[in-house]
Amino acid sequence: MLIAQVFSNLRLHLGCTLQCDFDLRQLADKGLAHWHVRLEGTGLLARIPKQSQMGLGPLGNLAYEAACFQRAAACGHVPRLDRVIPPSEELPWGALLVEEITGSPVVGPDHMAPILQALASIHVLPVPTASERAPLLSESDPLYGMLRLVLAQSVYLDHPLISEPSRRTITKRLNDLTVTAPQICDGLAPRLITFDAHPGNFLITPTGKAVLVDLEKLRYSYPPLDLAHATLYTSTTWDVDASFTLSTAQVAHAYEVWMSAAGTIAEPYLAAFVPLRELMWLWSVTWCAKWLTESVKTKHASGAGGEDWSQANSDALLIQHVRSRVDDYLSISTINQVLSEFNELDRLFAHSS
Structure with a gap:
C-alpha cells in the first residue's frame, strides 16, 4: 500500500x-x-x-x-x-x-558515549527465564543462530554486481569465523539486545541522553553485536542524517564506555568483542548482497506479510541513498579497510586485557 x-x-x-x-x-x-x-x-x-x-x-x-x-x-x-x-x-x-522524542540526530563521534550508555542500560536489564522471553527471539545457541542467518544471506554474494575479490574475501572470513567463534563464545550468557543499534536509530535529547527510537528487532543474544552495530563503518555511515566515521581509537573508547556503564556483566564478553564485531559486519555485508537481489522484486500484495525489500515501498531518494551505501560496503577497498580495523582492535584489546 x-x-x-x-x-x-x-x-x-x-x-x-x-x-x-x-x-x-x-x-x-x-x-x-x-x-x-x-x-x-x-x-x-x-x-x-x-x-x-x-x-x-x-x-x-x-x-x-x-x-x-x-x-x-x-x-x-x-x-x-x-x-x-x-x-x-x-x-x-x-x-x-x-x-515522540524531542531530540537531534547523532552528528559525530562525540555522541557515541551516550549511545553506548543507552545500550548498556538495555543490556543490564534482568533476563527473563527462557519460557518467558516470547515473542522475542531467544535461541538456545545465539551464535549458531547468527551464523545460520549470515550463511543464509551469503548465497546472495553471487550477485553479478559484487566483484570476485569482494565475494572471495567475505566468504573466506565467514568460513574462518565459523570455525573459530564457537570456542570464543562458549559459555556466554544471552541478554536483551537491540540488533539495530546503528547511530541513525538514536536521537540525542537536549539533556544529552541518547534515546533509541526504532525498536523492532530486539532479541536475547550477545551485547557485543550491538556494540559492533553502533560503531562499524557500515553503521556510522548508513543513515542520511547521521553519517560520520570513527577512528580505531574512537571505537575502542566506545567499547570502554560500554564496559564502564555495563558494570559486572561486561567482562565475560571482552574476548568476544572482535569476533562478534566481525560477525555483525558479515551480517551487514551479506544483507547488502541480499538487498541487491530482493529490492528489484515486485512489491508484495497488501497485507501479505513477511520481509519485503522492494524499492516500491520507499521514496526514490531513500533507495538511491541505500544503493550508494550498499555499493560502498561491498567494494573491496572498504572491505579491506574494515578488516584492517579488526586487526588493530585485536591488538588494542589484547593489550588492555
Whole structure:
C-alpha cells in the first residue's frame, strides 16, 4: 500500500480512539521498514510498518514490535508505547502509537558515549527465564543462530554486481569465523539486545541522553553485536542524517564506555568483542548482497506479510541513498579497510586485557 493511501486512512482509525483534535504530518522517509507520521499536538508518532524484518505476518509483527518497546521500557532510553492499532483492510500492517522524542540526530563521534550508555542500560536489564522471553527471539545457541542467518544471506554474494575479490574475501572470513567463534563464545550468557543499534536509530535529547527510537528487532543474544552495530563503518555511515566515521581509537573508547556503564556483566564478553564485531559486519555485508537481489522484486500484495525489500515501498531518494551505501560496503577497498580495523582492535584489546 502506498504511503498516500496509508496516510489518508490513518485519521479515520485514530479519530475513534484519541479524544482530541490533531493534524497529521508525514515525516521524511528514512527507513526501509516503517513510515512515521506525527500526530500534531499529541506528543505521539504513528509507526506504520512497510514489511516485517522478522519475516512475520501483520499481527505477529505488531505483537513483536510492541513487545520490543515493552521489554526495553525499564531502561529509560526508549520511547513509551502508547497503543497498538491492529491490522485492517485500510491499514494492512496496523500501526504502533509511540511517544515522540524531542531530540537531534547523532552528528559525530562525540555522541557515541551516550549511545553506548543507552545500550548498556538495555543490556543490564534482568533476563527473563527462557519460557518467558516470547515473542522475542531467544535461541538456545545465539551464535549458531547468527551464523545460520549470515550463511543464509551469503548465497546472495553471487550477485553479478559484487566483484570476485569482494565475494572471495567475505566468504573466506565467514568460513574462518565459523570455525573459530564457537570456542570464543562458549559459555556466554544471552541478554536483551537491540540488533539495530546503528547511530541513525538514536536521537540525542537536549539533556544529552541518547534515546533509541526504532525498536523492532530486539532479541536475547550477545551485547557485543550491538556494540559492533553502533560503531562499524557500515553503521556510522548508513543513515542520511547521521553519517560520520570513527577512528580505531574512537571505537575502542566506545567499547570502554560500554564496559564502564555495563558494570559486572561486561567482562565475560571482552574476548568476544572482535569476533562478534566481525560477525555483525558479515551480517551487514551479506544483507547488502541480499538487498541487491530482493529490492528489484515486485512489491508484495497488501497485507501479505513477511520481509519485503522492494524499492516500491520507499521514496526514490531513500533507495538511491541505500544503493550508494550498499555499493560502498561491498567494494573491496572498504572491505579491506574494515578488516584492517579488526586487526588493530585485536591488538588494542589484547593489550588492555
